Amino acid sequence: MDGLILIGVPASTYVRVCRIALAEKGVTYELVPARPHSPDVTAINPLGKVPVMRHGSVTLSESSAIARYIDQVFPGPALFPTDPVGNAYTEQWVSRVNSSLDLVLVRQYLIPYIFPGGPDGAPDRSKIDPVIPAVTKALELVQTGVAATGHLVGDQFTFADINLIPILEYLQMTPEAGSFIAQSQPIQSYLKRHAARESVASTVAKRAA
Numbered sequence: 001m002d003g004l005i006l007i008g009v010p011a012s013t014y015v016r017v018c019r020i021a022l023a024e025k026g027v028t029y030e031l032v033p034a035r036p037h038s039p040d041v042t043a044i045n046p047l048g049k050v051p052v053m054r055h056g057s058v059t060l061s062e063s064s065a066i067a068r069y070i071d072q073v074f075p076g077p078a079l080f081p082t083d084p085v086g087n088a089y090t091e092q093w094v095s096r097v098n099s100s101l102d103l104v105l106v107r108q109y110l111i112p113y114i115f116p117g118g119p120d121g122a123p124d125r126s127k128i129d130p131v132i133p134a135v136t137k138a139l140e141l142v143q144t145g146v147a148a149t150g151h152l153v154g155d156q157f158t159f160a161d162i163n164l165i166p167i168l169e170y171l172q173m174t175p176e177a178g179s180f181i182a183q184s185q186p187i188q189s190y191l192k193r194h195a196a197r198e199s200v201a202s203t204v205a206k207r208a209a
C-alpha cells in the first residue's frame with residue numbers, strides 16, 4: 001500500500017491532532033500543507049475542511065475518523081481504549097470538544113485574536129468580550145476533567161487528550177484564557193506533562209516567517 005498522506009495546514013488544531021496520533025503510532029507519513037477548500041482538500045472532502053487523508057485507495061476526512069483509522073490500521077499503543085467504557089468516554093470528550101468547546105474557545109474567542117479585525121489591526125473586543133464568560137465555563141469543565149488523573153479518560157493518554165491539547169496550547173498565548181490556565185494547577189500540570197511527549201513537542205506548527 002502507498003504511504004499515508006495527511007493534507008492540511010499545520011497551524012490547524014485538527015490537522016495537528018492527526019499528526020500527534022501518527023507520531024504516537026510511529027507512522028511515517030507525508031504532510032501536504034494545503035489550505036481549506038483547495039483542490040487537494042475538496043477532492044476528498046466536499047465541505048473543504050482540513051485535515052483530509054489519503055492511504056492507498058482509502059480517502060478520509062474528519063480528524064476523529066482519521067485518528068480511528070490510524071489507530072486500527074497501525075500497531076502501537078491504543079489511542080482509543082479497547083474497553084467499551086473507556087472507548088465511549090473518549091468519544092464523549094472528543095464530541096464535547098469538537099461540537100461545543102471548539103465553538104467557544106477557538107471559533108468565537110481565539111480566531112478574533114489570530115485574525116484581528118478591529119480598528120488599527122487590533123483584536124476586535126466587540127467579538128471577544130461577550131464570549132469570555134463562556135470561555136471561563138469551558139475551561140472550568142476542562143479543569144474538572146483533568147484534575148483527578150492528569151488525563152481526560154482514566155489514567156491513560158488517549159485521543160481525548162490528543163484532541164484537546166493543541167487547543168489549550170493556543171489558548172495559553174491569549175490574555176484571558178492564558179491567565180485562567182496559568183492559575184489552574186490541574187491544567188498547568190496536565191499541559192506540562194503532555195507537552196513533553198515527543199508526539200506533542202514534535203508537531204508544534206512553526207510560525208510563518
Ligand SMILES: N[C@@H](CCC(=O)N[C@@H](CS)C(=O)NCC(=O)O)C(=O)O
Nearest residue numbers: 012013014036049050051062063064
Ligand atoms: N469536524 C472537522 C473540523 C475541521 C475544521 O473545522 N477544520 C478547519 C481548520 S482548523 C477548516 O478547515 N475550516 C475551514 C472551513 O470551515 O471552511 C474535523 O474534525 O476534522
